[in-house]
Amino acid sequence: MDSTIVLSTPNGEPDIWRWTERSLNELWHTESDTVIGQAFMTWMSARPSDGLSLVGPFPRRPTFGSESDSIQTVAALSDFDDLYPPPAVDALDIDDGSFYVDTTADHPDDFVVAMPYRQPVRIRDITNKLTRRAFVSDFTMRKGHARPCFEQIEHSTNGEKRSYMRILLPIGNSDGNVTRVYAVCRSLLGGSNNNDVVALIAAAAE
Amino acid sequence: MIDWQERTEFSVDTLLDIERIGEKLGQPPSNIRRAFRHWSEQQTTGFVRVDRFAFDDGVTYVDTTSENPLGFQYIQYGGVNFLQMHGRTLGDFPIRQCVHPCAGEYSECRSSNRPLAQRIQHSIGGFMRDYVRLLLPLCDGAGRVVMLASVYRHIEPQPPAQSPATTATY
Numbered sequence: 050m051d052s053t054i055v056l057s058t059p060n061g062e063p064d065i066w067r068w069t070e071r072s073l074n075e076l077w078h079t080e081s082d083t084v085i086g087q088a089f090m091t092w093m094s095a096r097p098s099d100g101l102s103l104v105g106p107f108p109r110r111p112t113f114g115s116e117s118d119s120i121q122t123v124a125a126l127s128d129f130d131d132l133y134p135p136p137a138v139d140a141l142d143i144d145d146g147s148f149y150v151d152t153t154a155d156h157p158d159d160f161v162v163a164m165p166y167r168q169p170v171r172i173r174d175i176t177n178k179l180t181r182r183a184f185v186s187d188f189t190m191r192k193g194h195a196r197p198c199f200e201q202i203e204h205s206t207n208g209e210k211r212s213y214m215r216i217l218l219p220i221g222n223s224d225g226n227v228t229r230v231y232a233v234c235r236s237l238l239g240g241s242n243n244n245d246v247v248a249l250i251a252a253a254a255e
Numbered sequence: 256m257i258d259w260q261e262r263t264e265f266s267v268d269t270l271l272d273i274e275r276i277g278e279k280l281g282q283p284p285s286n287i288r289r290a291f292r293h294w295s296e297q298q299t300t301g302f303v304r305v306d307r308f309a310f311d312d313g314v315t316y317v318d319t320t321s322e323n324p325l326g327f328q329y330i331q332y333g334g335v336n337f338l339q340m341h342g343r344t345l346g347d348f349p350i351r352q353c354v355h356p357c358a359g360e361y362s363e364c365r366s367s368n369r370p371l372a373q374r375i376q377h378s379i380g381g382f383m384r385d386y387v388r389l390l391l392p393l394c395d396g397a398g399r400v401v402m403l404a405s406v407y408r409h410i411e412p413q414p415p416a417q418s419p420a421t422t423a424t425y
Contacts, residue, residue, distance in 0.1 A: 050352050050379075051259040057266065068355075155322030157358075158366055173366070185324070186359035193325045193346055 064179040069201040088233040092218045147233040152192040157185045191230045195219045212237040260377030270372035286312045290406040294391045305393035305402045315405040319365045324358040364390045365400040385410045
């Protein structure tokens with residue numbers, strides 16, 4: 050599924066944000082040695098299997114299992130939605146290659162974006178209209194559906210272009226509610242991490 | 256066929272100009288122009304009270320009192336399909352790909368208290384739709400947006416140009 054939002058801007062060049070959905074099966078083959086694959090495996094290993102308790106601590110950098118393990122794991126995901134609570138809040142540590150959004154607020158404008166080495170910002174304080182709207186859509190959906198979301202993202206805002214793979218990983222509290230969503234990105238425009246993506250978000254909030 | 260959607264936002268003035276074309280051809284004013292005119296006439300102190308807005312021509316009303324956009328409730332569903340959405344919430348909508356952008360658009364309209372005009376094109380599950388839509392915010396007495404009126408008009412597909420081969424007589 051390709052989704053594109055186009056917003057006209059005063060300077061004439063429209064802002065564009067495009068999501069291209071990717072399957073988790075594809076992730077298994079294309080991201081096994083990237084920050085996205087590592088984050089996904091961490092998330093999977095931290096996910097409670099009995100649906101009742103939360104787990105931790107867990108390994109920072111787990112390795113991928115055998116191919117048969119991976120098939121079973123991916124197949125299990127199809128049963129995940131709404132059946133099990135998401136992993137505990139401390140399941141992932143933020144680092145240079147990721148940011149997270151605190152989704153404890155009821156109103157999505159009050160969700161807080163936490164980026165490494167930067168002051169956290171509320172979504173309502175992101176000045177770029179398209180970035181703000183995309184964040185409301187993305188993180189409202191992840192809060193409501195506690196399952197991973199793997200996509201290719203392309204956007205052009207304020208004349209700045211970005212293209213990257215991104216996985217959103219919901220994290221929960223003891224009640225099973227999604228209180229935090231990690232965004233782990235891998236730039237497709239060169240570079241091995243998403244510092245440029247994080248910087249762009251930070252700039253949009255200034 | 257790969258599912259896709261494209262949602263292009265433009266100014267309300269641009270949308271009203273587009274809607275005026277039919278009038279210039281002698282057609283009655285479109286429901287979008289009539290809804291916006293009514294909305295503008297009811298505007299008093301920077302907002303339109305929900306109890307003063309009375310428009311019922313193919314309009315969808317969305318209750319936005321829930322903090323979470325997935326909890327926005329369709330009080331009246333004016334769509335052609337999915338009539339079962341009447342009384343249900345955005346989060347209940349059966350096509351997740353539509354819920355995702357609508358969450359942002361409805362939330363933006365509620366937060367900004369300003370109309371939002373778009374052309375929406377999509378092909379999902381083999382169904383293609385092409386329409387223009389205007390979201391109008393409606394407020395309670397305190398100026399808080401508690402309802403959205405969504406008015407839309409389908410864009411009729413243009414007949415394919417006939418090639419010489421299909422129009423030739425033998």
